[in-house]
Amino acid sequence: MCSTIAGPRRLFDPSGDNVILQGGFDIACPESTDTTDSPTFTLDDEAPVFDDSDIERCADAGGCTSIVDYAAVTDNCGTPTVDCDPPSGSEFAVGTTTVECSAEDDCGNTSTWDFDVTINPCNVVNIEITLQGNSTTGPDTRCIKTVGDECSDVVHRELLFTDGVFDGQIEIACDDTSNLCVKDEQHTLYETSALTDVGTEYNAAAVTLKAGDTNNDSKVNIFDASWLSATFGDPHDPGGCPWNGDRDADFNNSGTVNAPDHSLMASNWQAKTVCACGAGLTGPDDAEDVKVQVLIGELPTEVGNRVDLVADGVFDHRDVFEFERLNGLPHTLSAAIQATARAQKDRASQNPGTGN
Numbered sequence: 001m002c003s004t005i006a007g008p009r010r011l012f013d014p015s016g017d018n019v020i021l022q023g024g025f026d027i028a029c030p031e032s033t034d035t036t037d038s039p040t041f042t043l044d045d046e047a048p049v050f051d052d053s054d055i056e057r058c059a060d061a062g063g064c065t066s067i068v069d070y071a072a073v074t075d076n077c078g079t080p081t082v083d084c085d086p087p088s089g090s091e092f093a094v095g096t097t098t099v100e101c102s103a104e105d106d107c108g109n110t111s112t113w114d115f116d117v118t119i120n121p122c123n124v125v126n127i128e129i130t131l132q133g134n135s136t137t138g139p140d141t142r143c144i145k146t147v148g149d150e151c152s153d154v155v156h157r158e159l160l161f162t163d164g165v166f167d168g169q170i171e172i173a174c175d176d177t178s179n180l181c182v183k184d185e186q187h188t189l190y191e192t193s194a195l196t197d198v199g200t201e202y203n204a205a206a207v208t209l210k211a212g213d214t215n216n217d218s219k220v221n222i223f224d225a226s227w228l229s230a231t232f233g234d235p236h237d238p239g240g241c242p243w244n245g246d247r248d249a250d251f252n253n254s255g256t257v258n259a260p261d262h263s264l265m266a267s268n269w270q271a272k273t274v275c276a277c278g279a280g281l282t283g284p285d286d287a288e289d290v291k292v293q294v295l296i297g298e299l300p301t302e303v304g305n306r307v308d309l310v311a312d313g314v315f316d317h318r319d320v321f322e323f324e325r326l327n328g329l330p331h332t333l334s335a336a337i338q339a340t341a342r343a344q345k346d347r348a349s350q351n352p353g354t355g356n
């Protein structure tokens with residue numbers, strides 16, 4: 001502890017390093033060491049020491065400012081008085097602000113310093129994303145697109161998945177954001193994750209991205225089935241980030257388009273998703289009237305040339321059935337497509353004149 005020592009009672013030793021006090025003192029500056037005749041005190045001539053590291057971070061969740069507390073100042077003796085402009089605990093806007101501080105210890109030693117506080121225009125989101133059916137053991141990178149409220153703040157980022165799961169932090173534009181819509185444009189449908197503001201960060205609800213959307217229209221439909229059939233047995237296509245438009249039906253990330261990918265598409269047949277802001281579906285929303293067949297001429301040439309196994313100029317459940325038979329697959333996808341076709345036929349017969 002430090003204290004000012006009254007003049008009449010203090011004596012300086014010849015070296016100038018110590019203060020020799022005549023007996024009877026119980027407080028002094030700084031710590032005392034008893035001697036036979038009198039306490040001896042080392043003079044505190046050390047100024048307070050500060051952590052002058054610059055601070056850089058995203059804004060606090062929910063906006064574009066951040067409350068910043070500064071590191072504590074230390075001293076060899078007691079707790080110094082600190083004065084900063086702006087003071088610790090101030091709210092900082094996006095940009096760089098220089099903070100100027102001074103400190104004084106109990107013995108009048110002072111120090112001054114400055115450092116920069118930089119707030120970047122981002123908010124941190126803690127999120128867990130699971131890729132449905134992903135069979136990869138170990139780490140693997142996928143290109144994930146995120147979309148904020150009002151379909152704003154669209155970002156494509158490579159995320160490292162381990163055993164099909166990404167569990168970590170991403171940064172989004174600083175804003176009051178309620179939902180994050182998440183998609184692997186090359187492989188999956190959108191899923192919406194609700195954000196909870198927990199102070200400095202957002203916590204996002206965990207999402208599982210459903211496989212099967214190869215053409216990025218947020219529906220698992222006949223076009224995706226044609227691509228699965230055309231590329232069955234092919235190696236996966238990296239596709240870049242942002243997604244470069246190359247299609248890849250390797251949903252389970254095994255390295256090739258194979259039986260598990262067929263199974264995933266069959267289980268998600270007719271699934272579709274749309275973001276809370278409306279982003280997602282492209283083209284006509286034919287959810288009530290899902291296409292169950294497509295003219296071969298409507299398909300890309302490299303696909304059309306490979307999928308019309310029952311050569312009749314259209315791609316439908318019959319071709320999928322034959323594709324499944326040739327590759328030893330269960331007839332789950334063809335059955336699903338055929339069931340949709342039957343349902344459409346029934347609806348059309350009940351509501352004549354409203355069909356397509």
Ligand SMILES: [Ca+2]
Pocket residue numbers: 044045046047048075076077105109
């Ligand atoms: Ca000191």
Ligand SMILES: [Ca+2]
Pocket residue numbers: 212213214215216217218219220221223224
């Ligand atoms: Ca699709």
Ligand SMILES: [Ca+2]
Pocket residue numbers: 249250251252253254255256257258259260261
């Ligand atoms: Ca695969």
Ligand SMILES: [Ca+2]
Pocket residue numbers: 307308309310311312313314315316318319
């Ligand atoms: Ca056909």
